[in-house]
Amino acid sequence: MPLNTDFLGRVFPATEPYEVGREKIREFVRATGGTPADDLPADNLVAPPTFAVLLTMNAEFRVMFDPGLGLDADRLLHRDQRFEHHRPIVPGDVLTVTVRVAGVDDIGGNDVLTLSSEVATVDAEPVCTGTSVIVCPRAES
Amino acid sequence: MSAVAVGQALPELRHRITRLDLVRYAAAAGDFNRIHWSDRAAAAAGLPDVIAHGMLTLAVAMRAVTDWAGGHGGVLECAGRFARPVVVPDDDHGAELVVRAVVAEVLPGGRVRVDLTVTCQGQKVLTRSRALVALSSQEE
Numbered sequence: 001m002p003l004n005t006d007f008l009g010r011v012f013p014a015t016e017p018y019e020v021g022r023e024k025i026r027e028f029v030r031a032t033g034g035t036p037a038d039d040l041p042a043d044n045l046v047a048p049p050t051f052a053v054l055l056t057m058n059a060e061f062r063v064m065f066d067p068g069l070g071l072d073a074d075r076l077l078h079r080d081q082r083f084e085h086h087r088p089i090v091p092g093d094v095l096t097v098t099v100r101v102a103g104v105d106d107i108g109g110n111d112v113l114t115l116s117s118e119v120a121t122v123d124a125e126p127v128c129t130g131t132s133v134i135v136c137p138r139a140e141s
Numbered sequence: 142m143s144a145v146a147v148g149q150a151l152p153e154l155r156h157r158i159t160r161l162d163l164v165r166y167a168a169a170a171g172d173f174n175r176i177h178w179s180d181r182a183a184a185a186a187g188l189p190d191v192i193a194h195g196m197l198t199l200a201v202a203m204r205a206v207t208d209w210a211g212g213h214g215g216v217l218e219c220a221g222r223f224a225r226p227v228v229v230p231d232d233d234h235g236a237e238l239v240v241r242a243v244v245a246e247v248l249p250g251g252r253v254r255v256d257l258t259v260t261c262q263g264q265k266v267l268t269r270s271r272a273l274v275a276l277s278s279q280e281e
């Protein structure tokens with residue numbers, strides 16, 4: 001069954017605020033192969049370029065798993081990811097994510113969902129824009 | 142850093158991923174999709190074995206850029222396509238990622254575009270990967 005194109009352009013409510021912790025950044029750096037030298041100068045600790053996925057992915061799950069959309073949750077694949085940083089993410093940032101459905105397409109028999117996630121501070125300062133493309137091969141009917 | 146020129150290769154980065162690394166990344170990124178740690182879930186999804194998180198591959202790729210640029214803060218944009226799954230067997234060797242990056246464009250304002258490719262066992266697993274990096278802060 002094709003995706004519900006009524007979702008195109010829909011904007012989901014902002015997520016609950018998430019406070020970025022210093023130790024969370026360090027944990028992320030180590031988990032992605034960074035060495036302590038990368039992350040130990042505490043006074044200028046900056047999150048790595050893909051850290052924002054910690055916020056955007058869970059926000060996007062709310063859209064992907066919305067029963068009205070019709071995405072097959074068991075077979076979806078994350079195809080593309082892009083982050084555009086308006087400024088670095090640093091400890092103490094309190095951030096929310098607002099997800100917009102930027103594309104609902106049928107490409108070569110695959111359902112293709114494009115989501116645009118705006119990461120901003122609770123004071124509405126833009127921090128990062130994430131774009132995720134999710135692909136799901138459609139079952140033969 | 143001396144002058145940066147188009148075509149300049151960044152130092153190659155090799156990074157080995159084992160099952161333990163997948164568990165560590167799952168916790169760090171809050172991504173608990175079962176295909177990244179359960180043989181049963183991977184098989185049910187039609188995969189040959191447990192696979193790495195695409196975002197772990199992209200994070201490792203970007204480390205080649207941030208190691209070269211001297212910090213995380215200079216990366217203005219990063220992107221990639223997860224072209225092929227990185228299969229991580231349950232052994233002591235896991236899977237080795239090889240990240241190759243090259244300066245593709247030198248832009249005004251001390252910025253450069255870096256194009257990246259990540260391979261695993263000789264096959265491209267991350268394609269269309271690029272980073273826009275501001276180098277100006279460290280050149281002062």
